[in-house]
Amino acid sequence: MAEWAVFVVCALAAVAAAVAVFRVDSMARATFALLASFVFTAVPVLLLDLAYLGVLIVLMMTMEMVVMAVFMIMFMMNPAGLMPMTMVHNNKGALAISGAVFCVLAAGALLVPWPREPAPPPPADPTLQLGKAIMGGHMMVMMVAGLVLFATMVAGVVLATGRGRYDRYGDDLRGRPDDPIRGGVGR
Amino acid sequence: MTDSADYVHWWGLLAAPMLLAALAYAAAAGSAVLAARASGAPAAAALTAPAREAAGLLLRRPRTVPGADTLLRRLGVATVPVAAVMAALVVPLGGRSVTDLSIGVVWFNAMEVLLWAGVWTAGWGANSVWGLVGGYRFLIQGLSYELPHMFALTTAALGAGSLRVGEIAAAQQGLWFALVMPVAFAVYLVSTLAMSFWPPFDQPLGADIAGGAAAEPTGADRLVLLAGRHLMLAAAAAMAVPLFLGGGSGPLLPGWLWSAVKAAAVLALLVWAGSRLPAVRMDRFAEVGWVVLLPLVLLQALAVSVFVVAGWM
Numbered sequence: 001m002a003e004w005a006v007f008v009v010c011a012l013a014a015v016a017a018a019v020a021v022f023r024v025d026s027m028a029r030a031t032f033a034l035l036a037s038f039v040f041t042a043v044p045v046l047l048l049d050l051a052y053l054g055v056l057i058v059l060m061m062t063m064e065m066v067v068m069a070v071f072m073i074m075f076m077m078n079p080a081g082l083m084p085m086t087m088v089h090n091n092k093g094a095l096a097i098s099g100a101v102f103c104v105l106a107a108g109a110l111l112v113p114w115p116r117e118p119a120p121p122p123p124a125d126p127t128l129q130l131g132k133a134i135m136g137g138h139m140m141v142m143m144v145a146g147l148v149l150f151a152t153m154v155a156g157v158v159l160a161t162g163r164g165r166y167d168r169y170g171d172d173l174r175g176r177p178d179d180p181i182r183g184g185v186g187r
Numbered sequence: 188m189t190d191s192a193d194y195v196h197w198w199g200l201l202a203a204p205m206l207l208a209a210l211a212y213a214a215a216a217g218s219a220v221l222a223a224r225a226s227g228a229p230a231a232a233a234l235t236a237p238a239r240e241a242a243g244l245l246l247r248r249p250r251t252v253p254g255a256d257t258l259l260r261r262l263g264v265a266t267v268p269v270a271a272v273m274a275a276l277v278v279p280l281g282g283r284s285v286t287d288l289s290i291g292v293v294w295f296n297a298m299e300v301l302l303w304a305g306v307w308t309a310g311w312g313a314n315s316v317w318g319l320v321g322g323y324r325f326l327i328q329g330l331s332y333e334l335p336h337m338f339a340l341t342t343a344a345l346g347a348g349s350l351r352v353g354e355i356a357a358a359q360q361g362l363w364f365a366l367v368m369p370v371a372f373a374v375y376l377v378s379t380l381a382m383s384f385w386p387p388f389d390q391p392l393g394a395d396i397a398g399g400a401a402a403e404p405t406g407a408d409r410l411v412l413l414a415g416r417h418l419m420l421a422a423a424a425a426m427a428v429p430l431f432l433g434g435g436s437g438p439l440l441p442g443w444l445w446s447a448v449k450a451a452a453v454l455a456l457l458v459w460a461g462s463r464l465p466a467v468r469m470d471r472f473a474e475v476g477w478v479v480l481l482p483l484v485l486l487q488a489l490a491v492s493v494f495v496v497a498g499w500m
Binding site for chain 1: 258288289293297300307311312323329330333467471474475
């Protein structure tokens with residue numbers, strides 16, 4: 001009963017915070033409304049005994065949203081909410097896409113073959129079992145995908161950087177770097 | 188979360204914040220005494236300086252600037268002490284913590300990271316350029332020192348083969364992890380100073396930006412923000428005891444007293460280091476985190492992994 005109450009409250013709060021992301025008129029508020037939605041989503045994960053994943057959601061999402069706030073405020077319009085702004089664009093298309101995604105996810109929840117009564121006893125380590133259920137024989141694929149993602153991030157940063165090593169060290173890449181501000185380890 | 192071994196000491200929910208507050212006050216009084224001694228003022232009077240300052244802040248009238256985002260400002264300021272107390276819930280005193288979660292180390296780190304969101308929103312919500320610069324400084328500092336910090340925590344967990352703080356402390360009955368993995372311990376202490384923006388890592392509250400994230404908060408808001416920072420330092424110092432200093436183990440004295448003594452010793456070391464070390468510019472600190480501390484602690488983690496695989500731990 002208590003678990004149901006916690007679940008219902010957190011589920012409703014997660015949806016309400018997600019709605020707030022598109023209703024507030026400041027980029028900072030939108031970012032932290034999204035963070036609140038993720039934190040409320042982490043609680044049902046905790047209720048499933050997936051303690052590691054639940055706390056990890058809070059840890060990673062806090063870091064991500066705080067970093068995202070920096071970029072959102074740097075690149076998006078009206079960060080401070082001094083003028084009217086909207087997070088919603090292409091309303092009709094967005095409505096169609098989100099409706100379709102909701103239907104697919106809801107259908108998945110309804111059509112998946114849930115275990116029949118009596119429910120089997122919960123596993124000793126649900127996190128381990130979930131990992132095996134999701135990845136199973138595809139661990140290699142997942143690890144390669146992780147490496148590709150990481151390489152993409154590094155490549156993106158390298159492409160985006162304003163001053164590469166040729167700017168710092170000159171064409172022959174020798175000698176002392178020509179930096180306007182020296183770093184902390186005397187390079 | 189509801190493993191058979193997980194429990195909650197409900198009385199601990201009252202006792203833990205009070206003990207943490209006592210430790211935090213000791214940190215504040217200690218740094219006030221060190222500052223008084225350095226300036227030649229009477230050191231005994233400095234013992235009560237934080238209490239007098241807190242009372243003064245409570246009486247001061249709050250002040251805001253037009254256009255401040257009150258909701259975010261309040262939430263941000265309140266997050267700082269709340270995150271510190273929540274982090275302390277998994278720190279054992281002797282063998283007992285408020286709750287010994289199966290993923291206690293991850294919980295502790297998650298609460299530390301909540302501090303980033305708190306300080307940034309406090310700086311942003313005040314609608315002051317100094318506050319915002321301070322918030323951005325803390326983000327850079329957090330990002331640069333979070334990975335070394337996380338790997339130091341991970342290395343201790345690796346040595347014990349568990350993310351449960353109680354089991355990590357119990358795994359050090361023979362030899363403290365501070366001796367087995369000295370680099371991880373040192374990196375933990377340094378990154379702890381950075382994560383709780385304590386001197387010499389106090390650039391987010393730097394005097395060059397008029398107090399940074401603490402420039403605008405006045406009265407009770409300022410008290411909550413600054414107290415939260417002391418609470419975070421105290422919680423991180425107390426966490427060093429089960430992670431690296433054998434928890435409550437020690438001769439003669441009971442476990443809870445050993446835990447308290449060790450936590451106070453770590454806190455004294457951190458406060459003393461903070462008052463002795465010179466402040467260095469942010470950009471220099473950031474590079475030290477990425478270029479020096481991170482490779483060092485990764486090598487330490489590799490060494491401990493080899494110890495574990497070889498069966499020496």
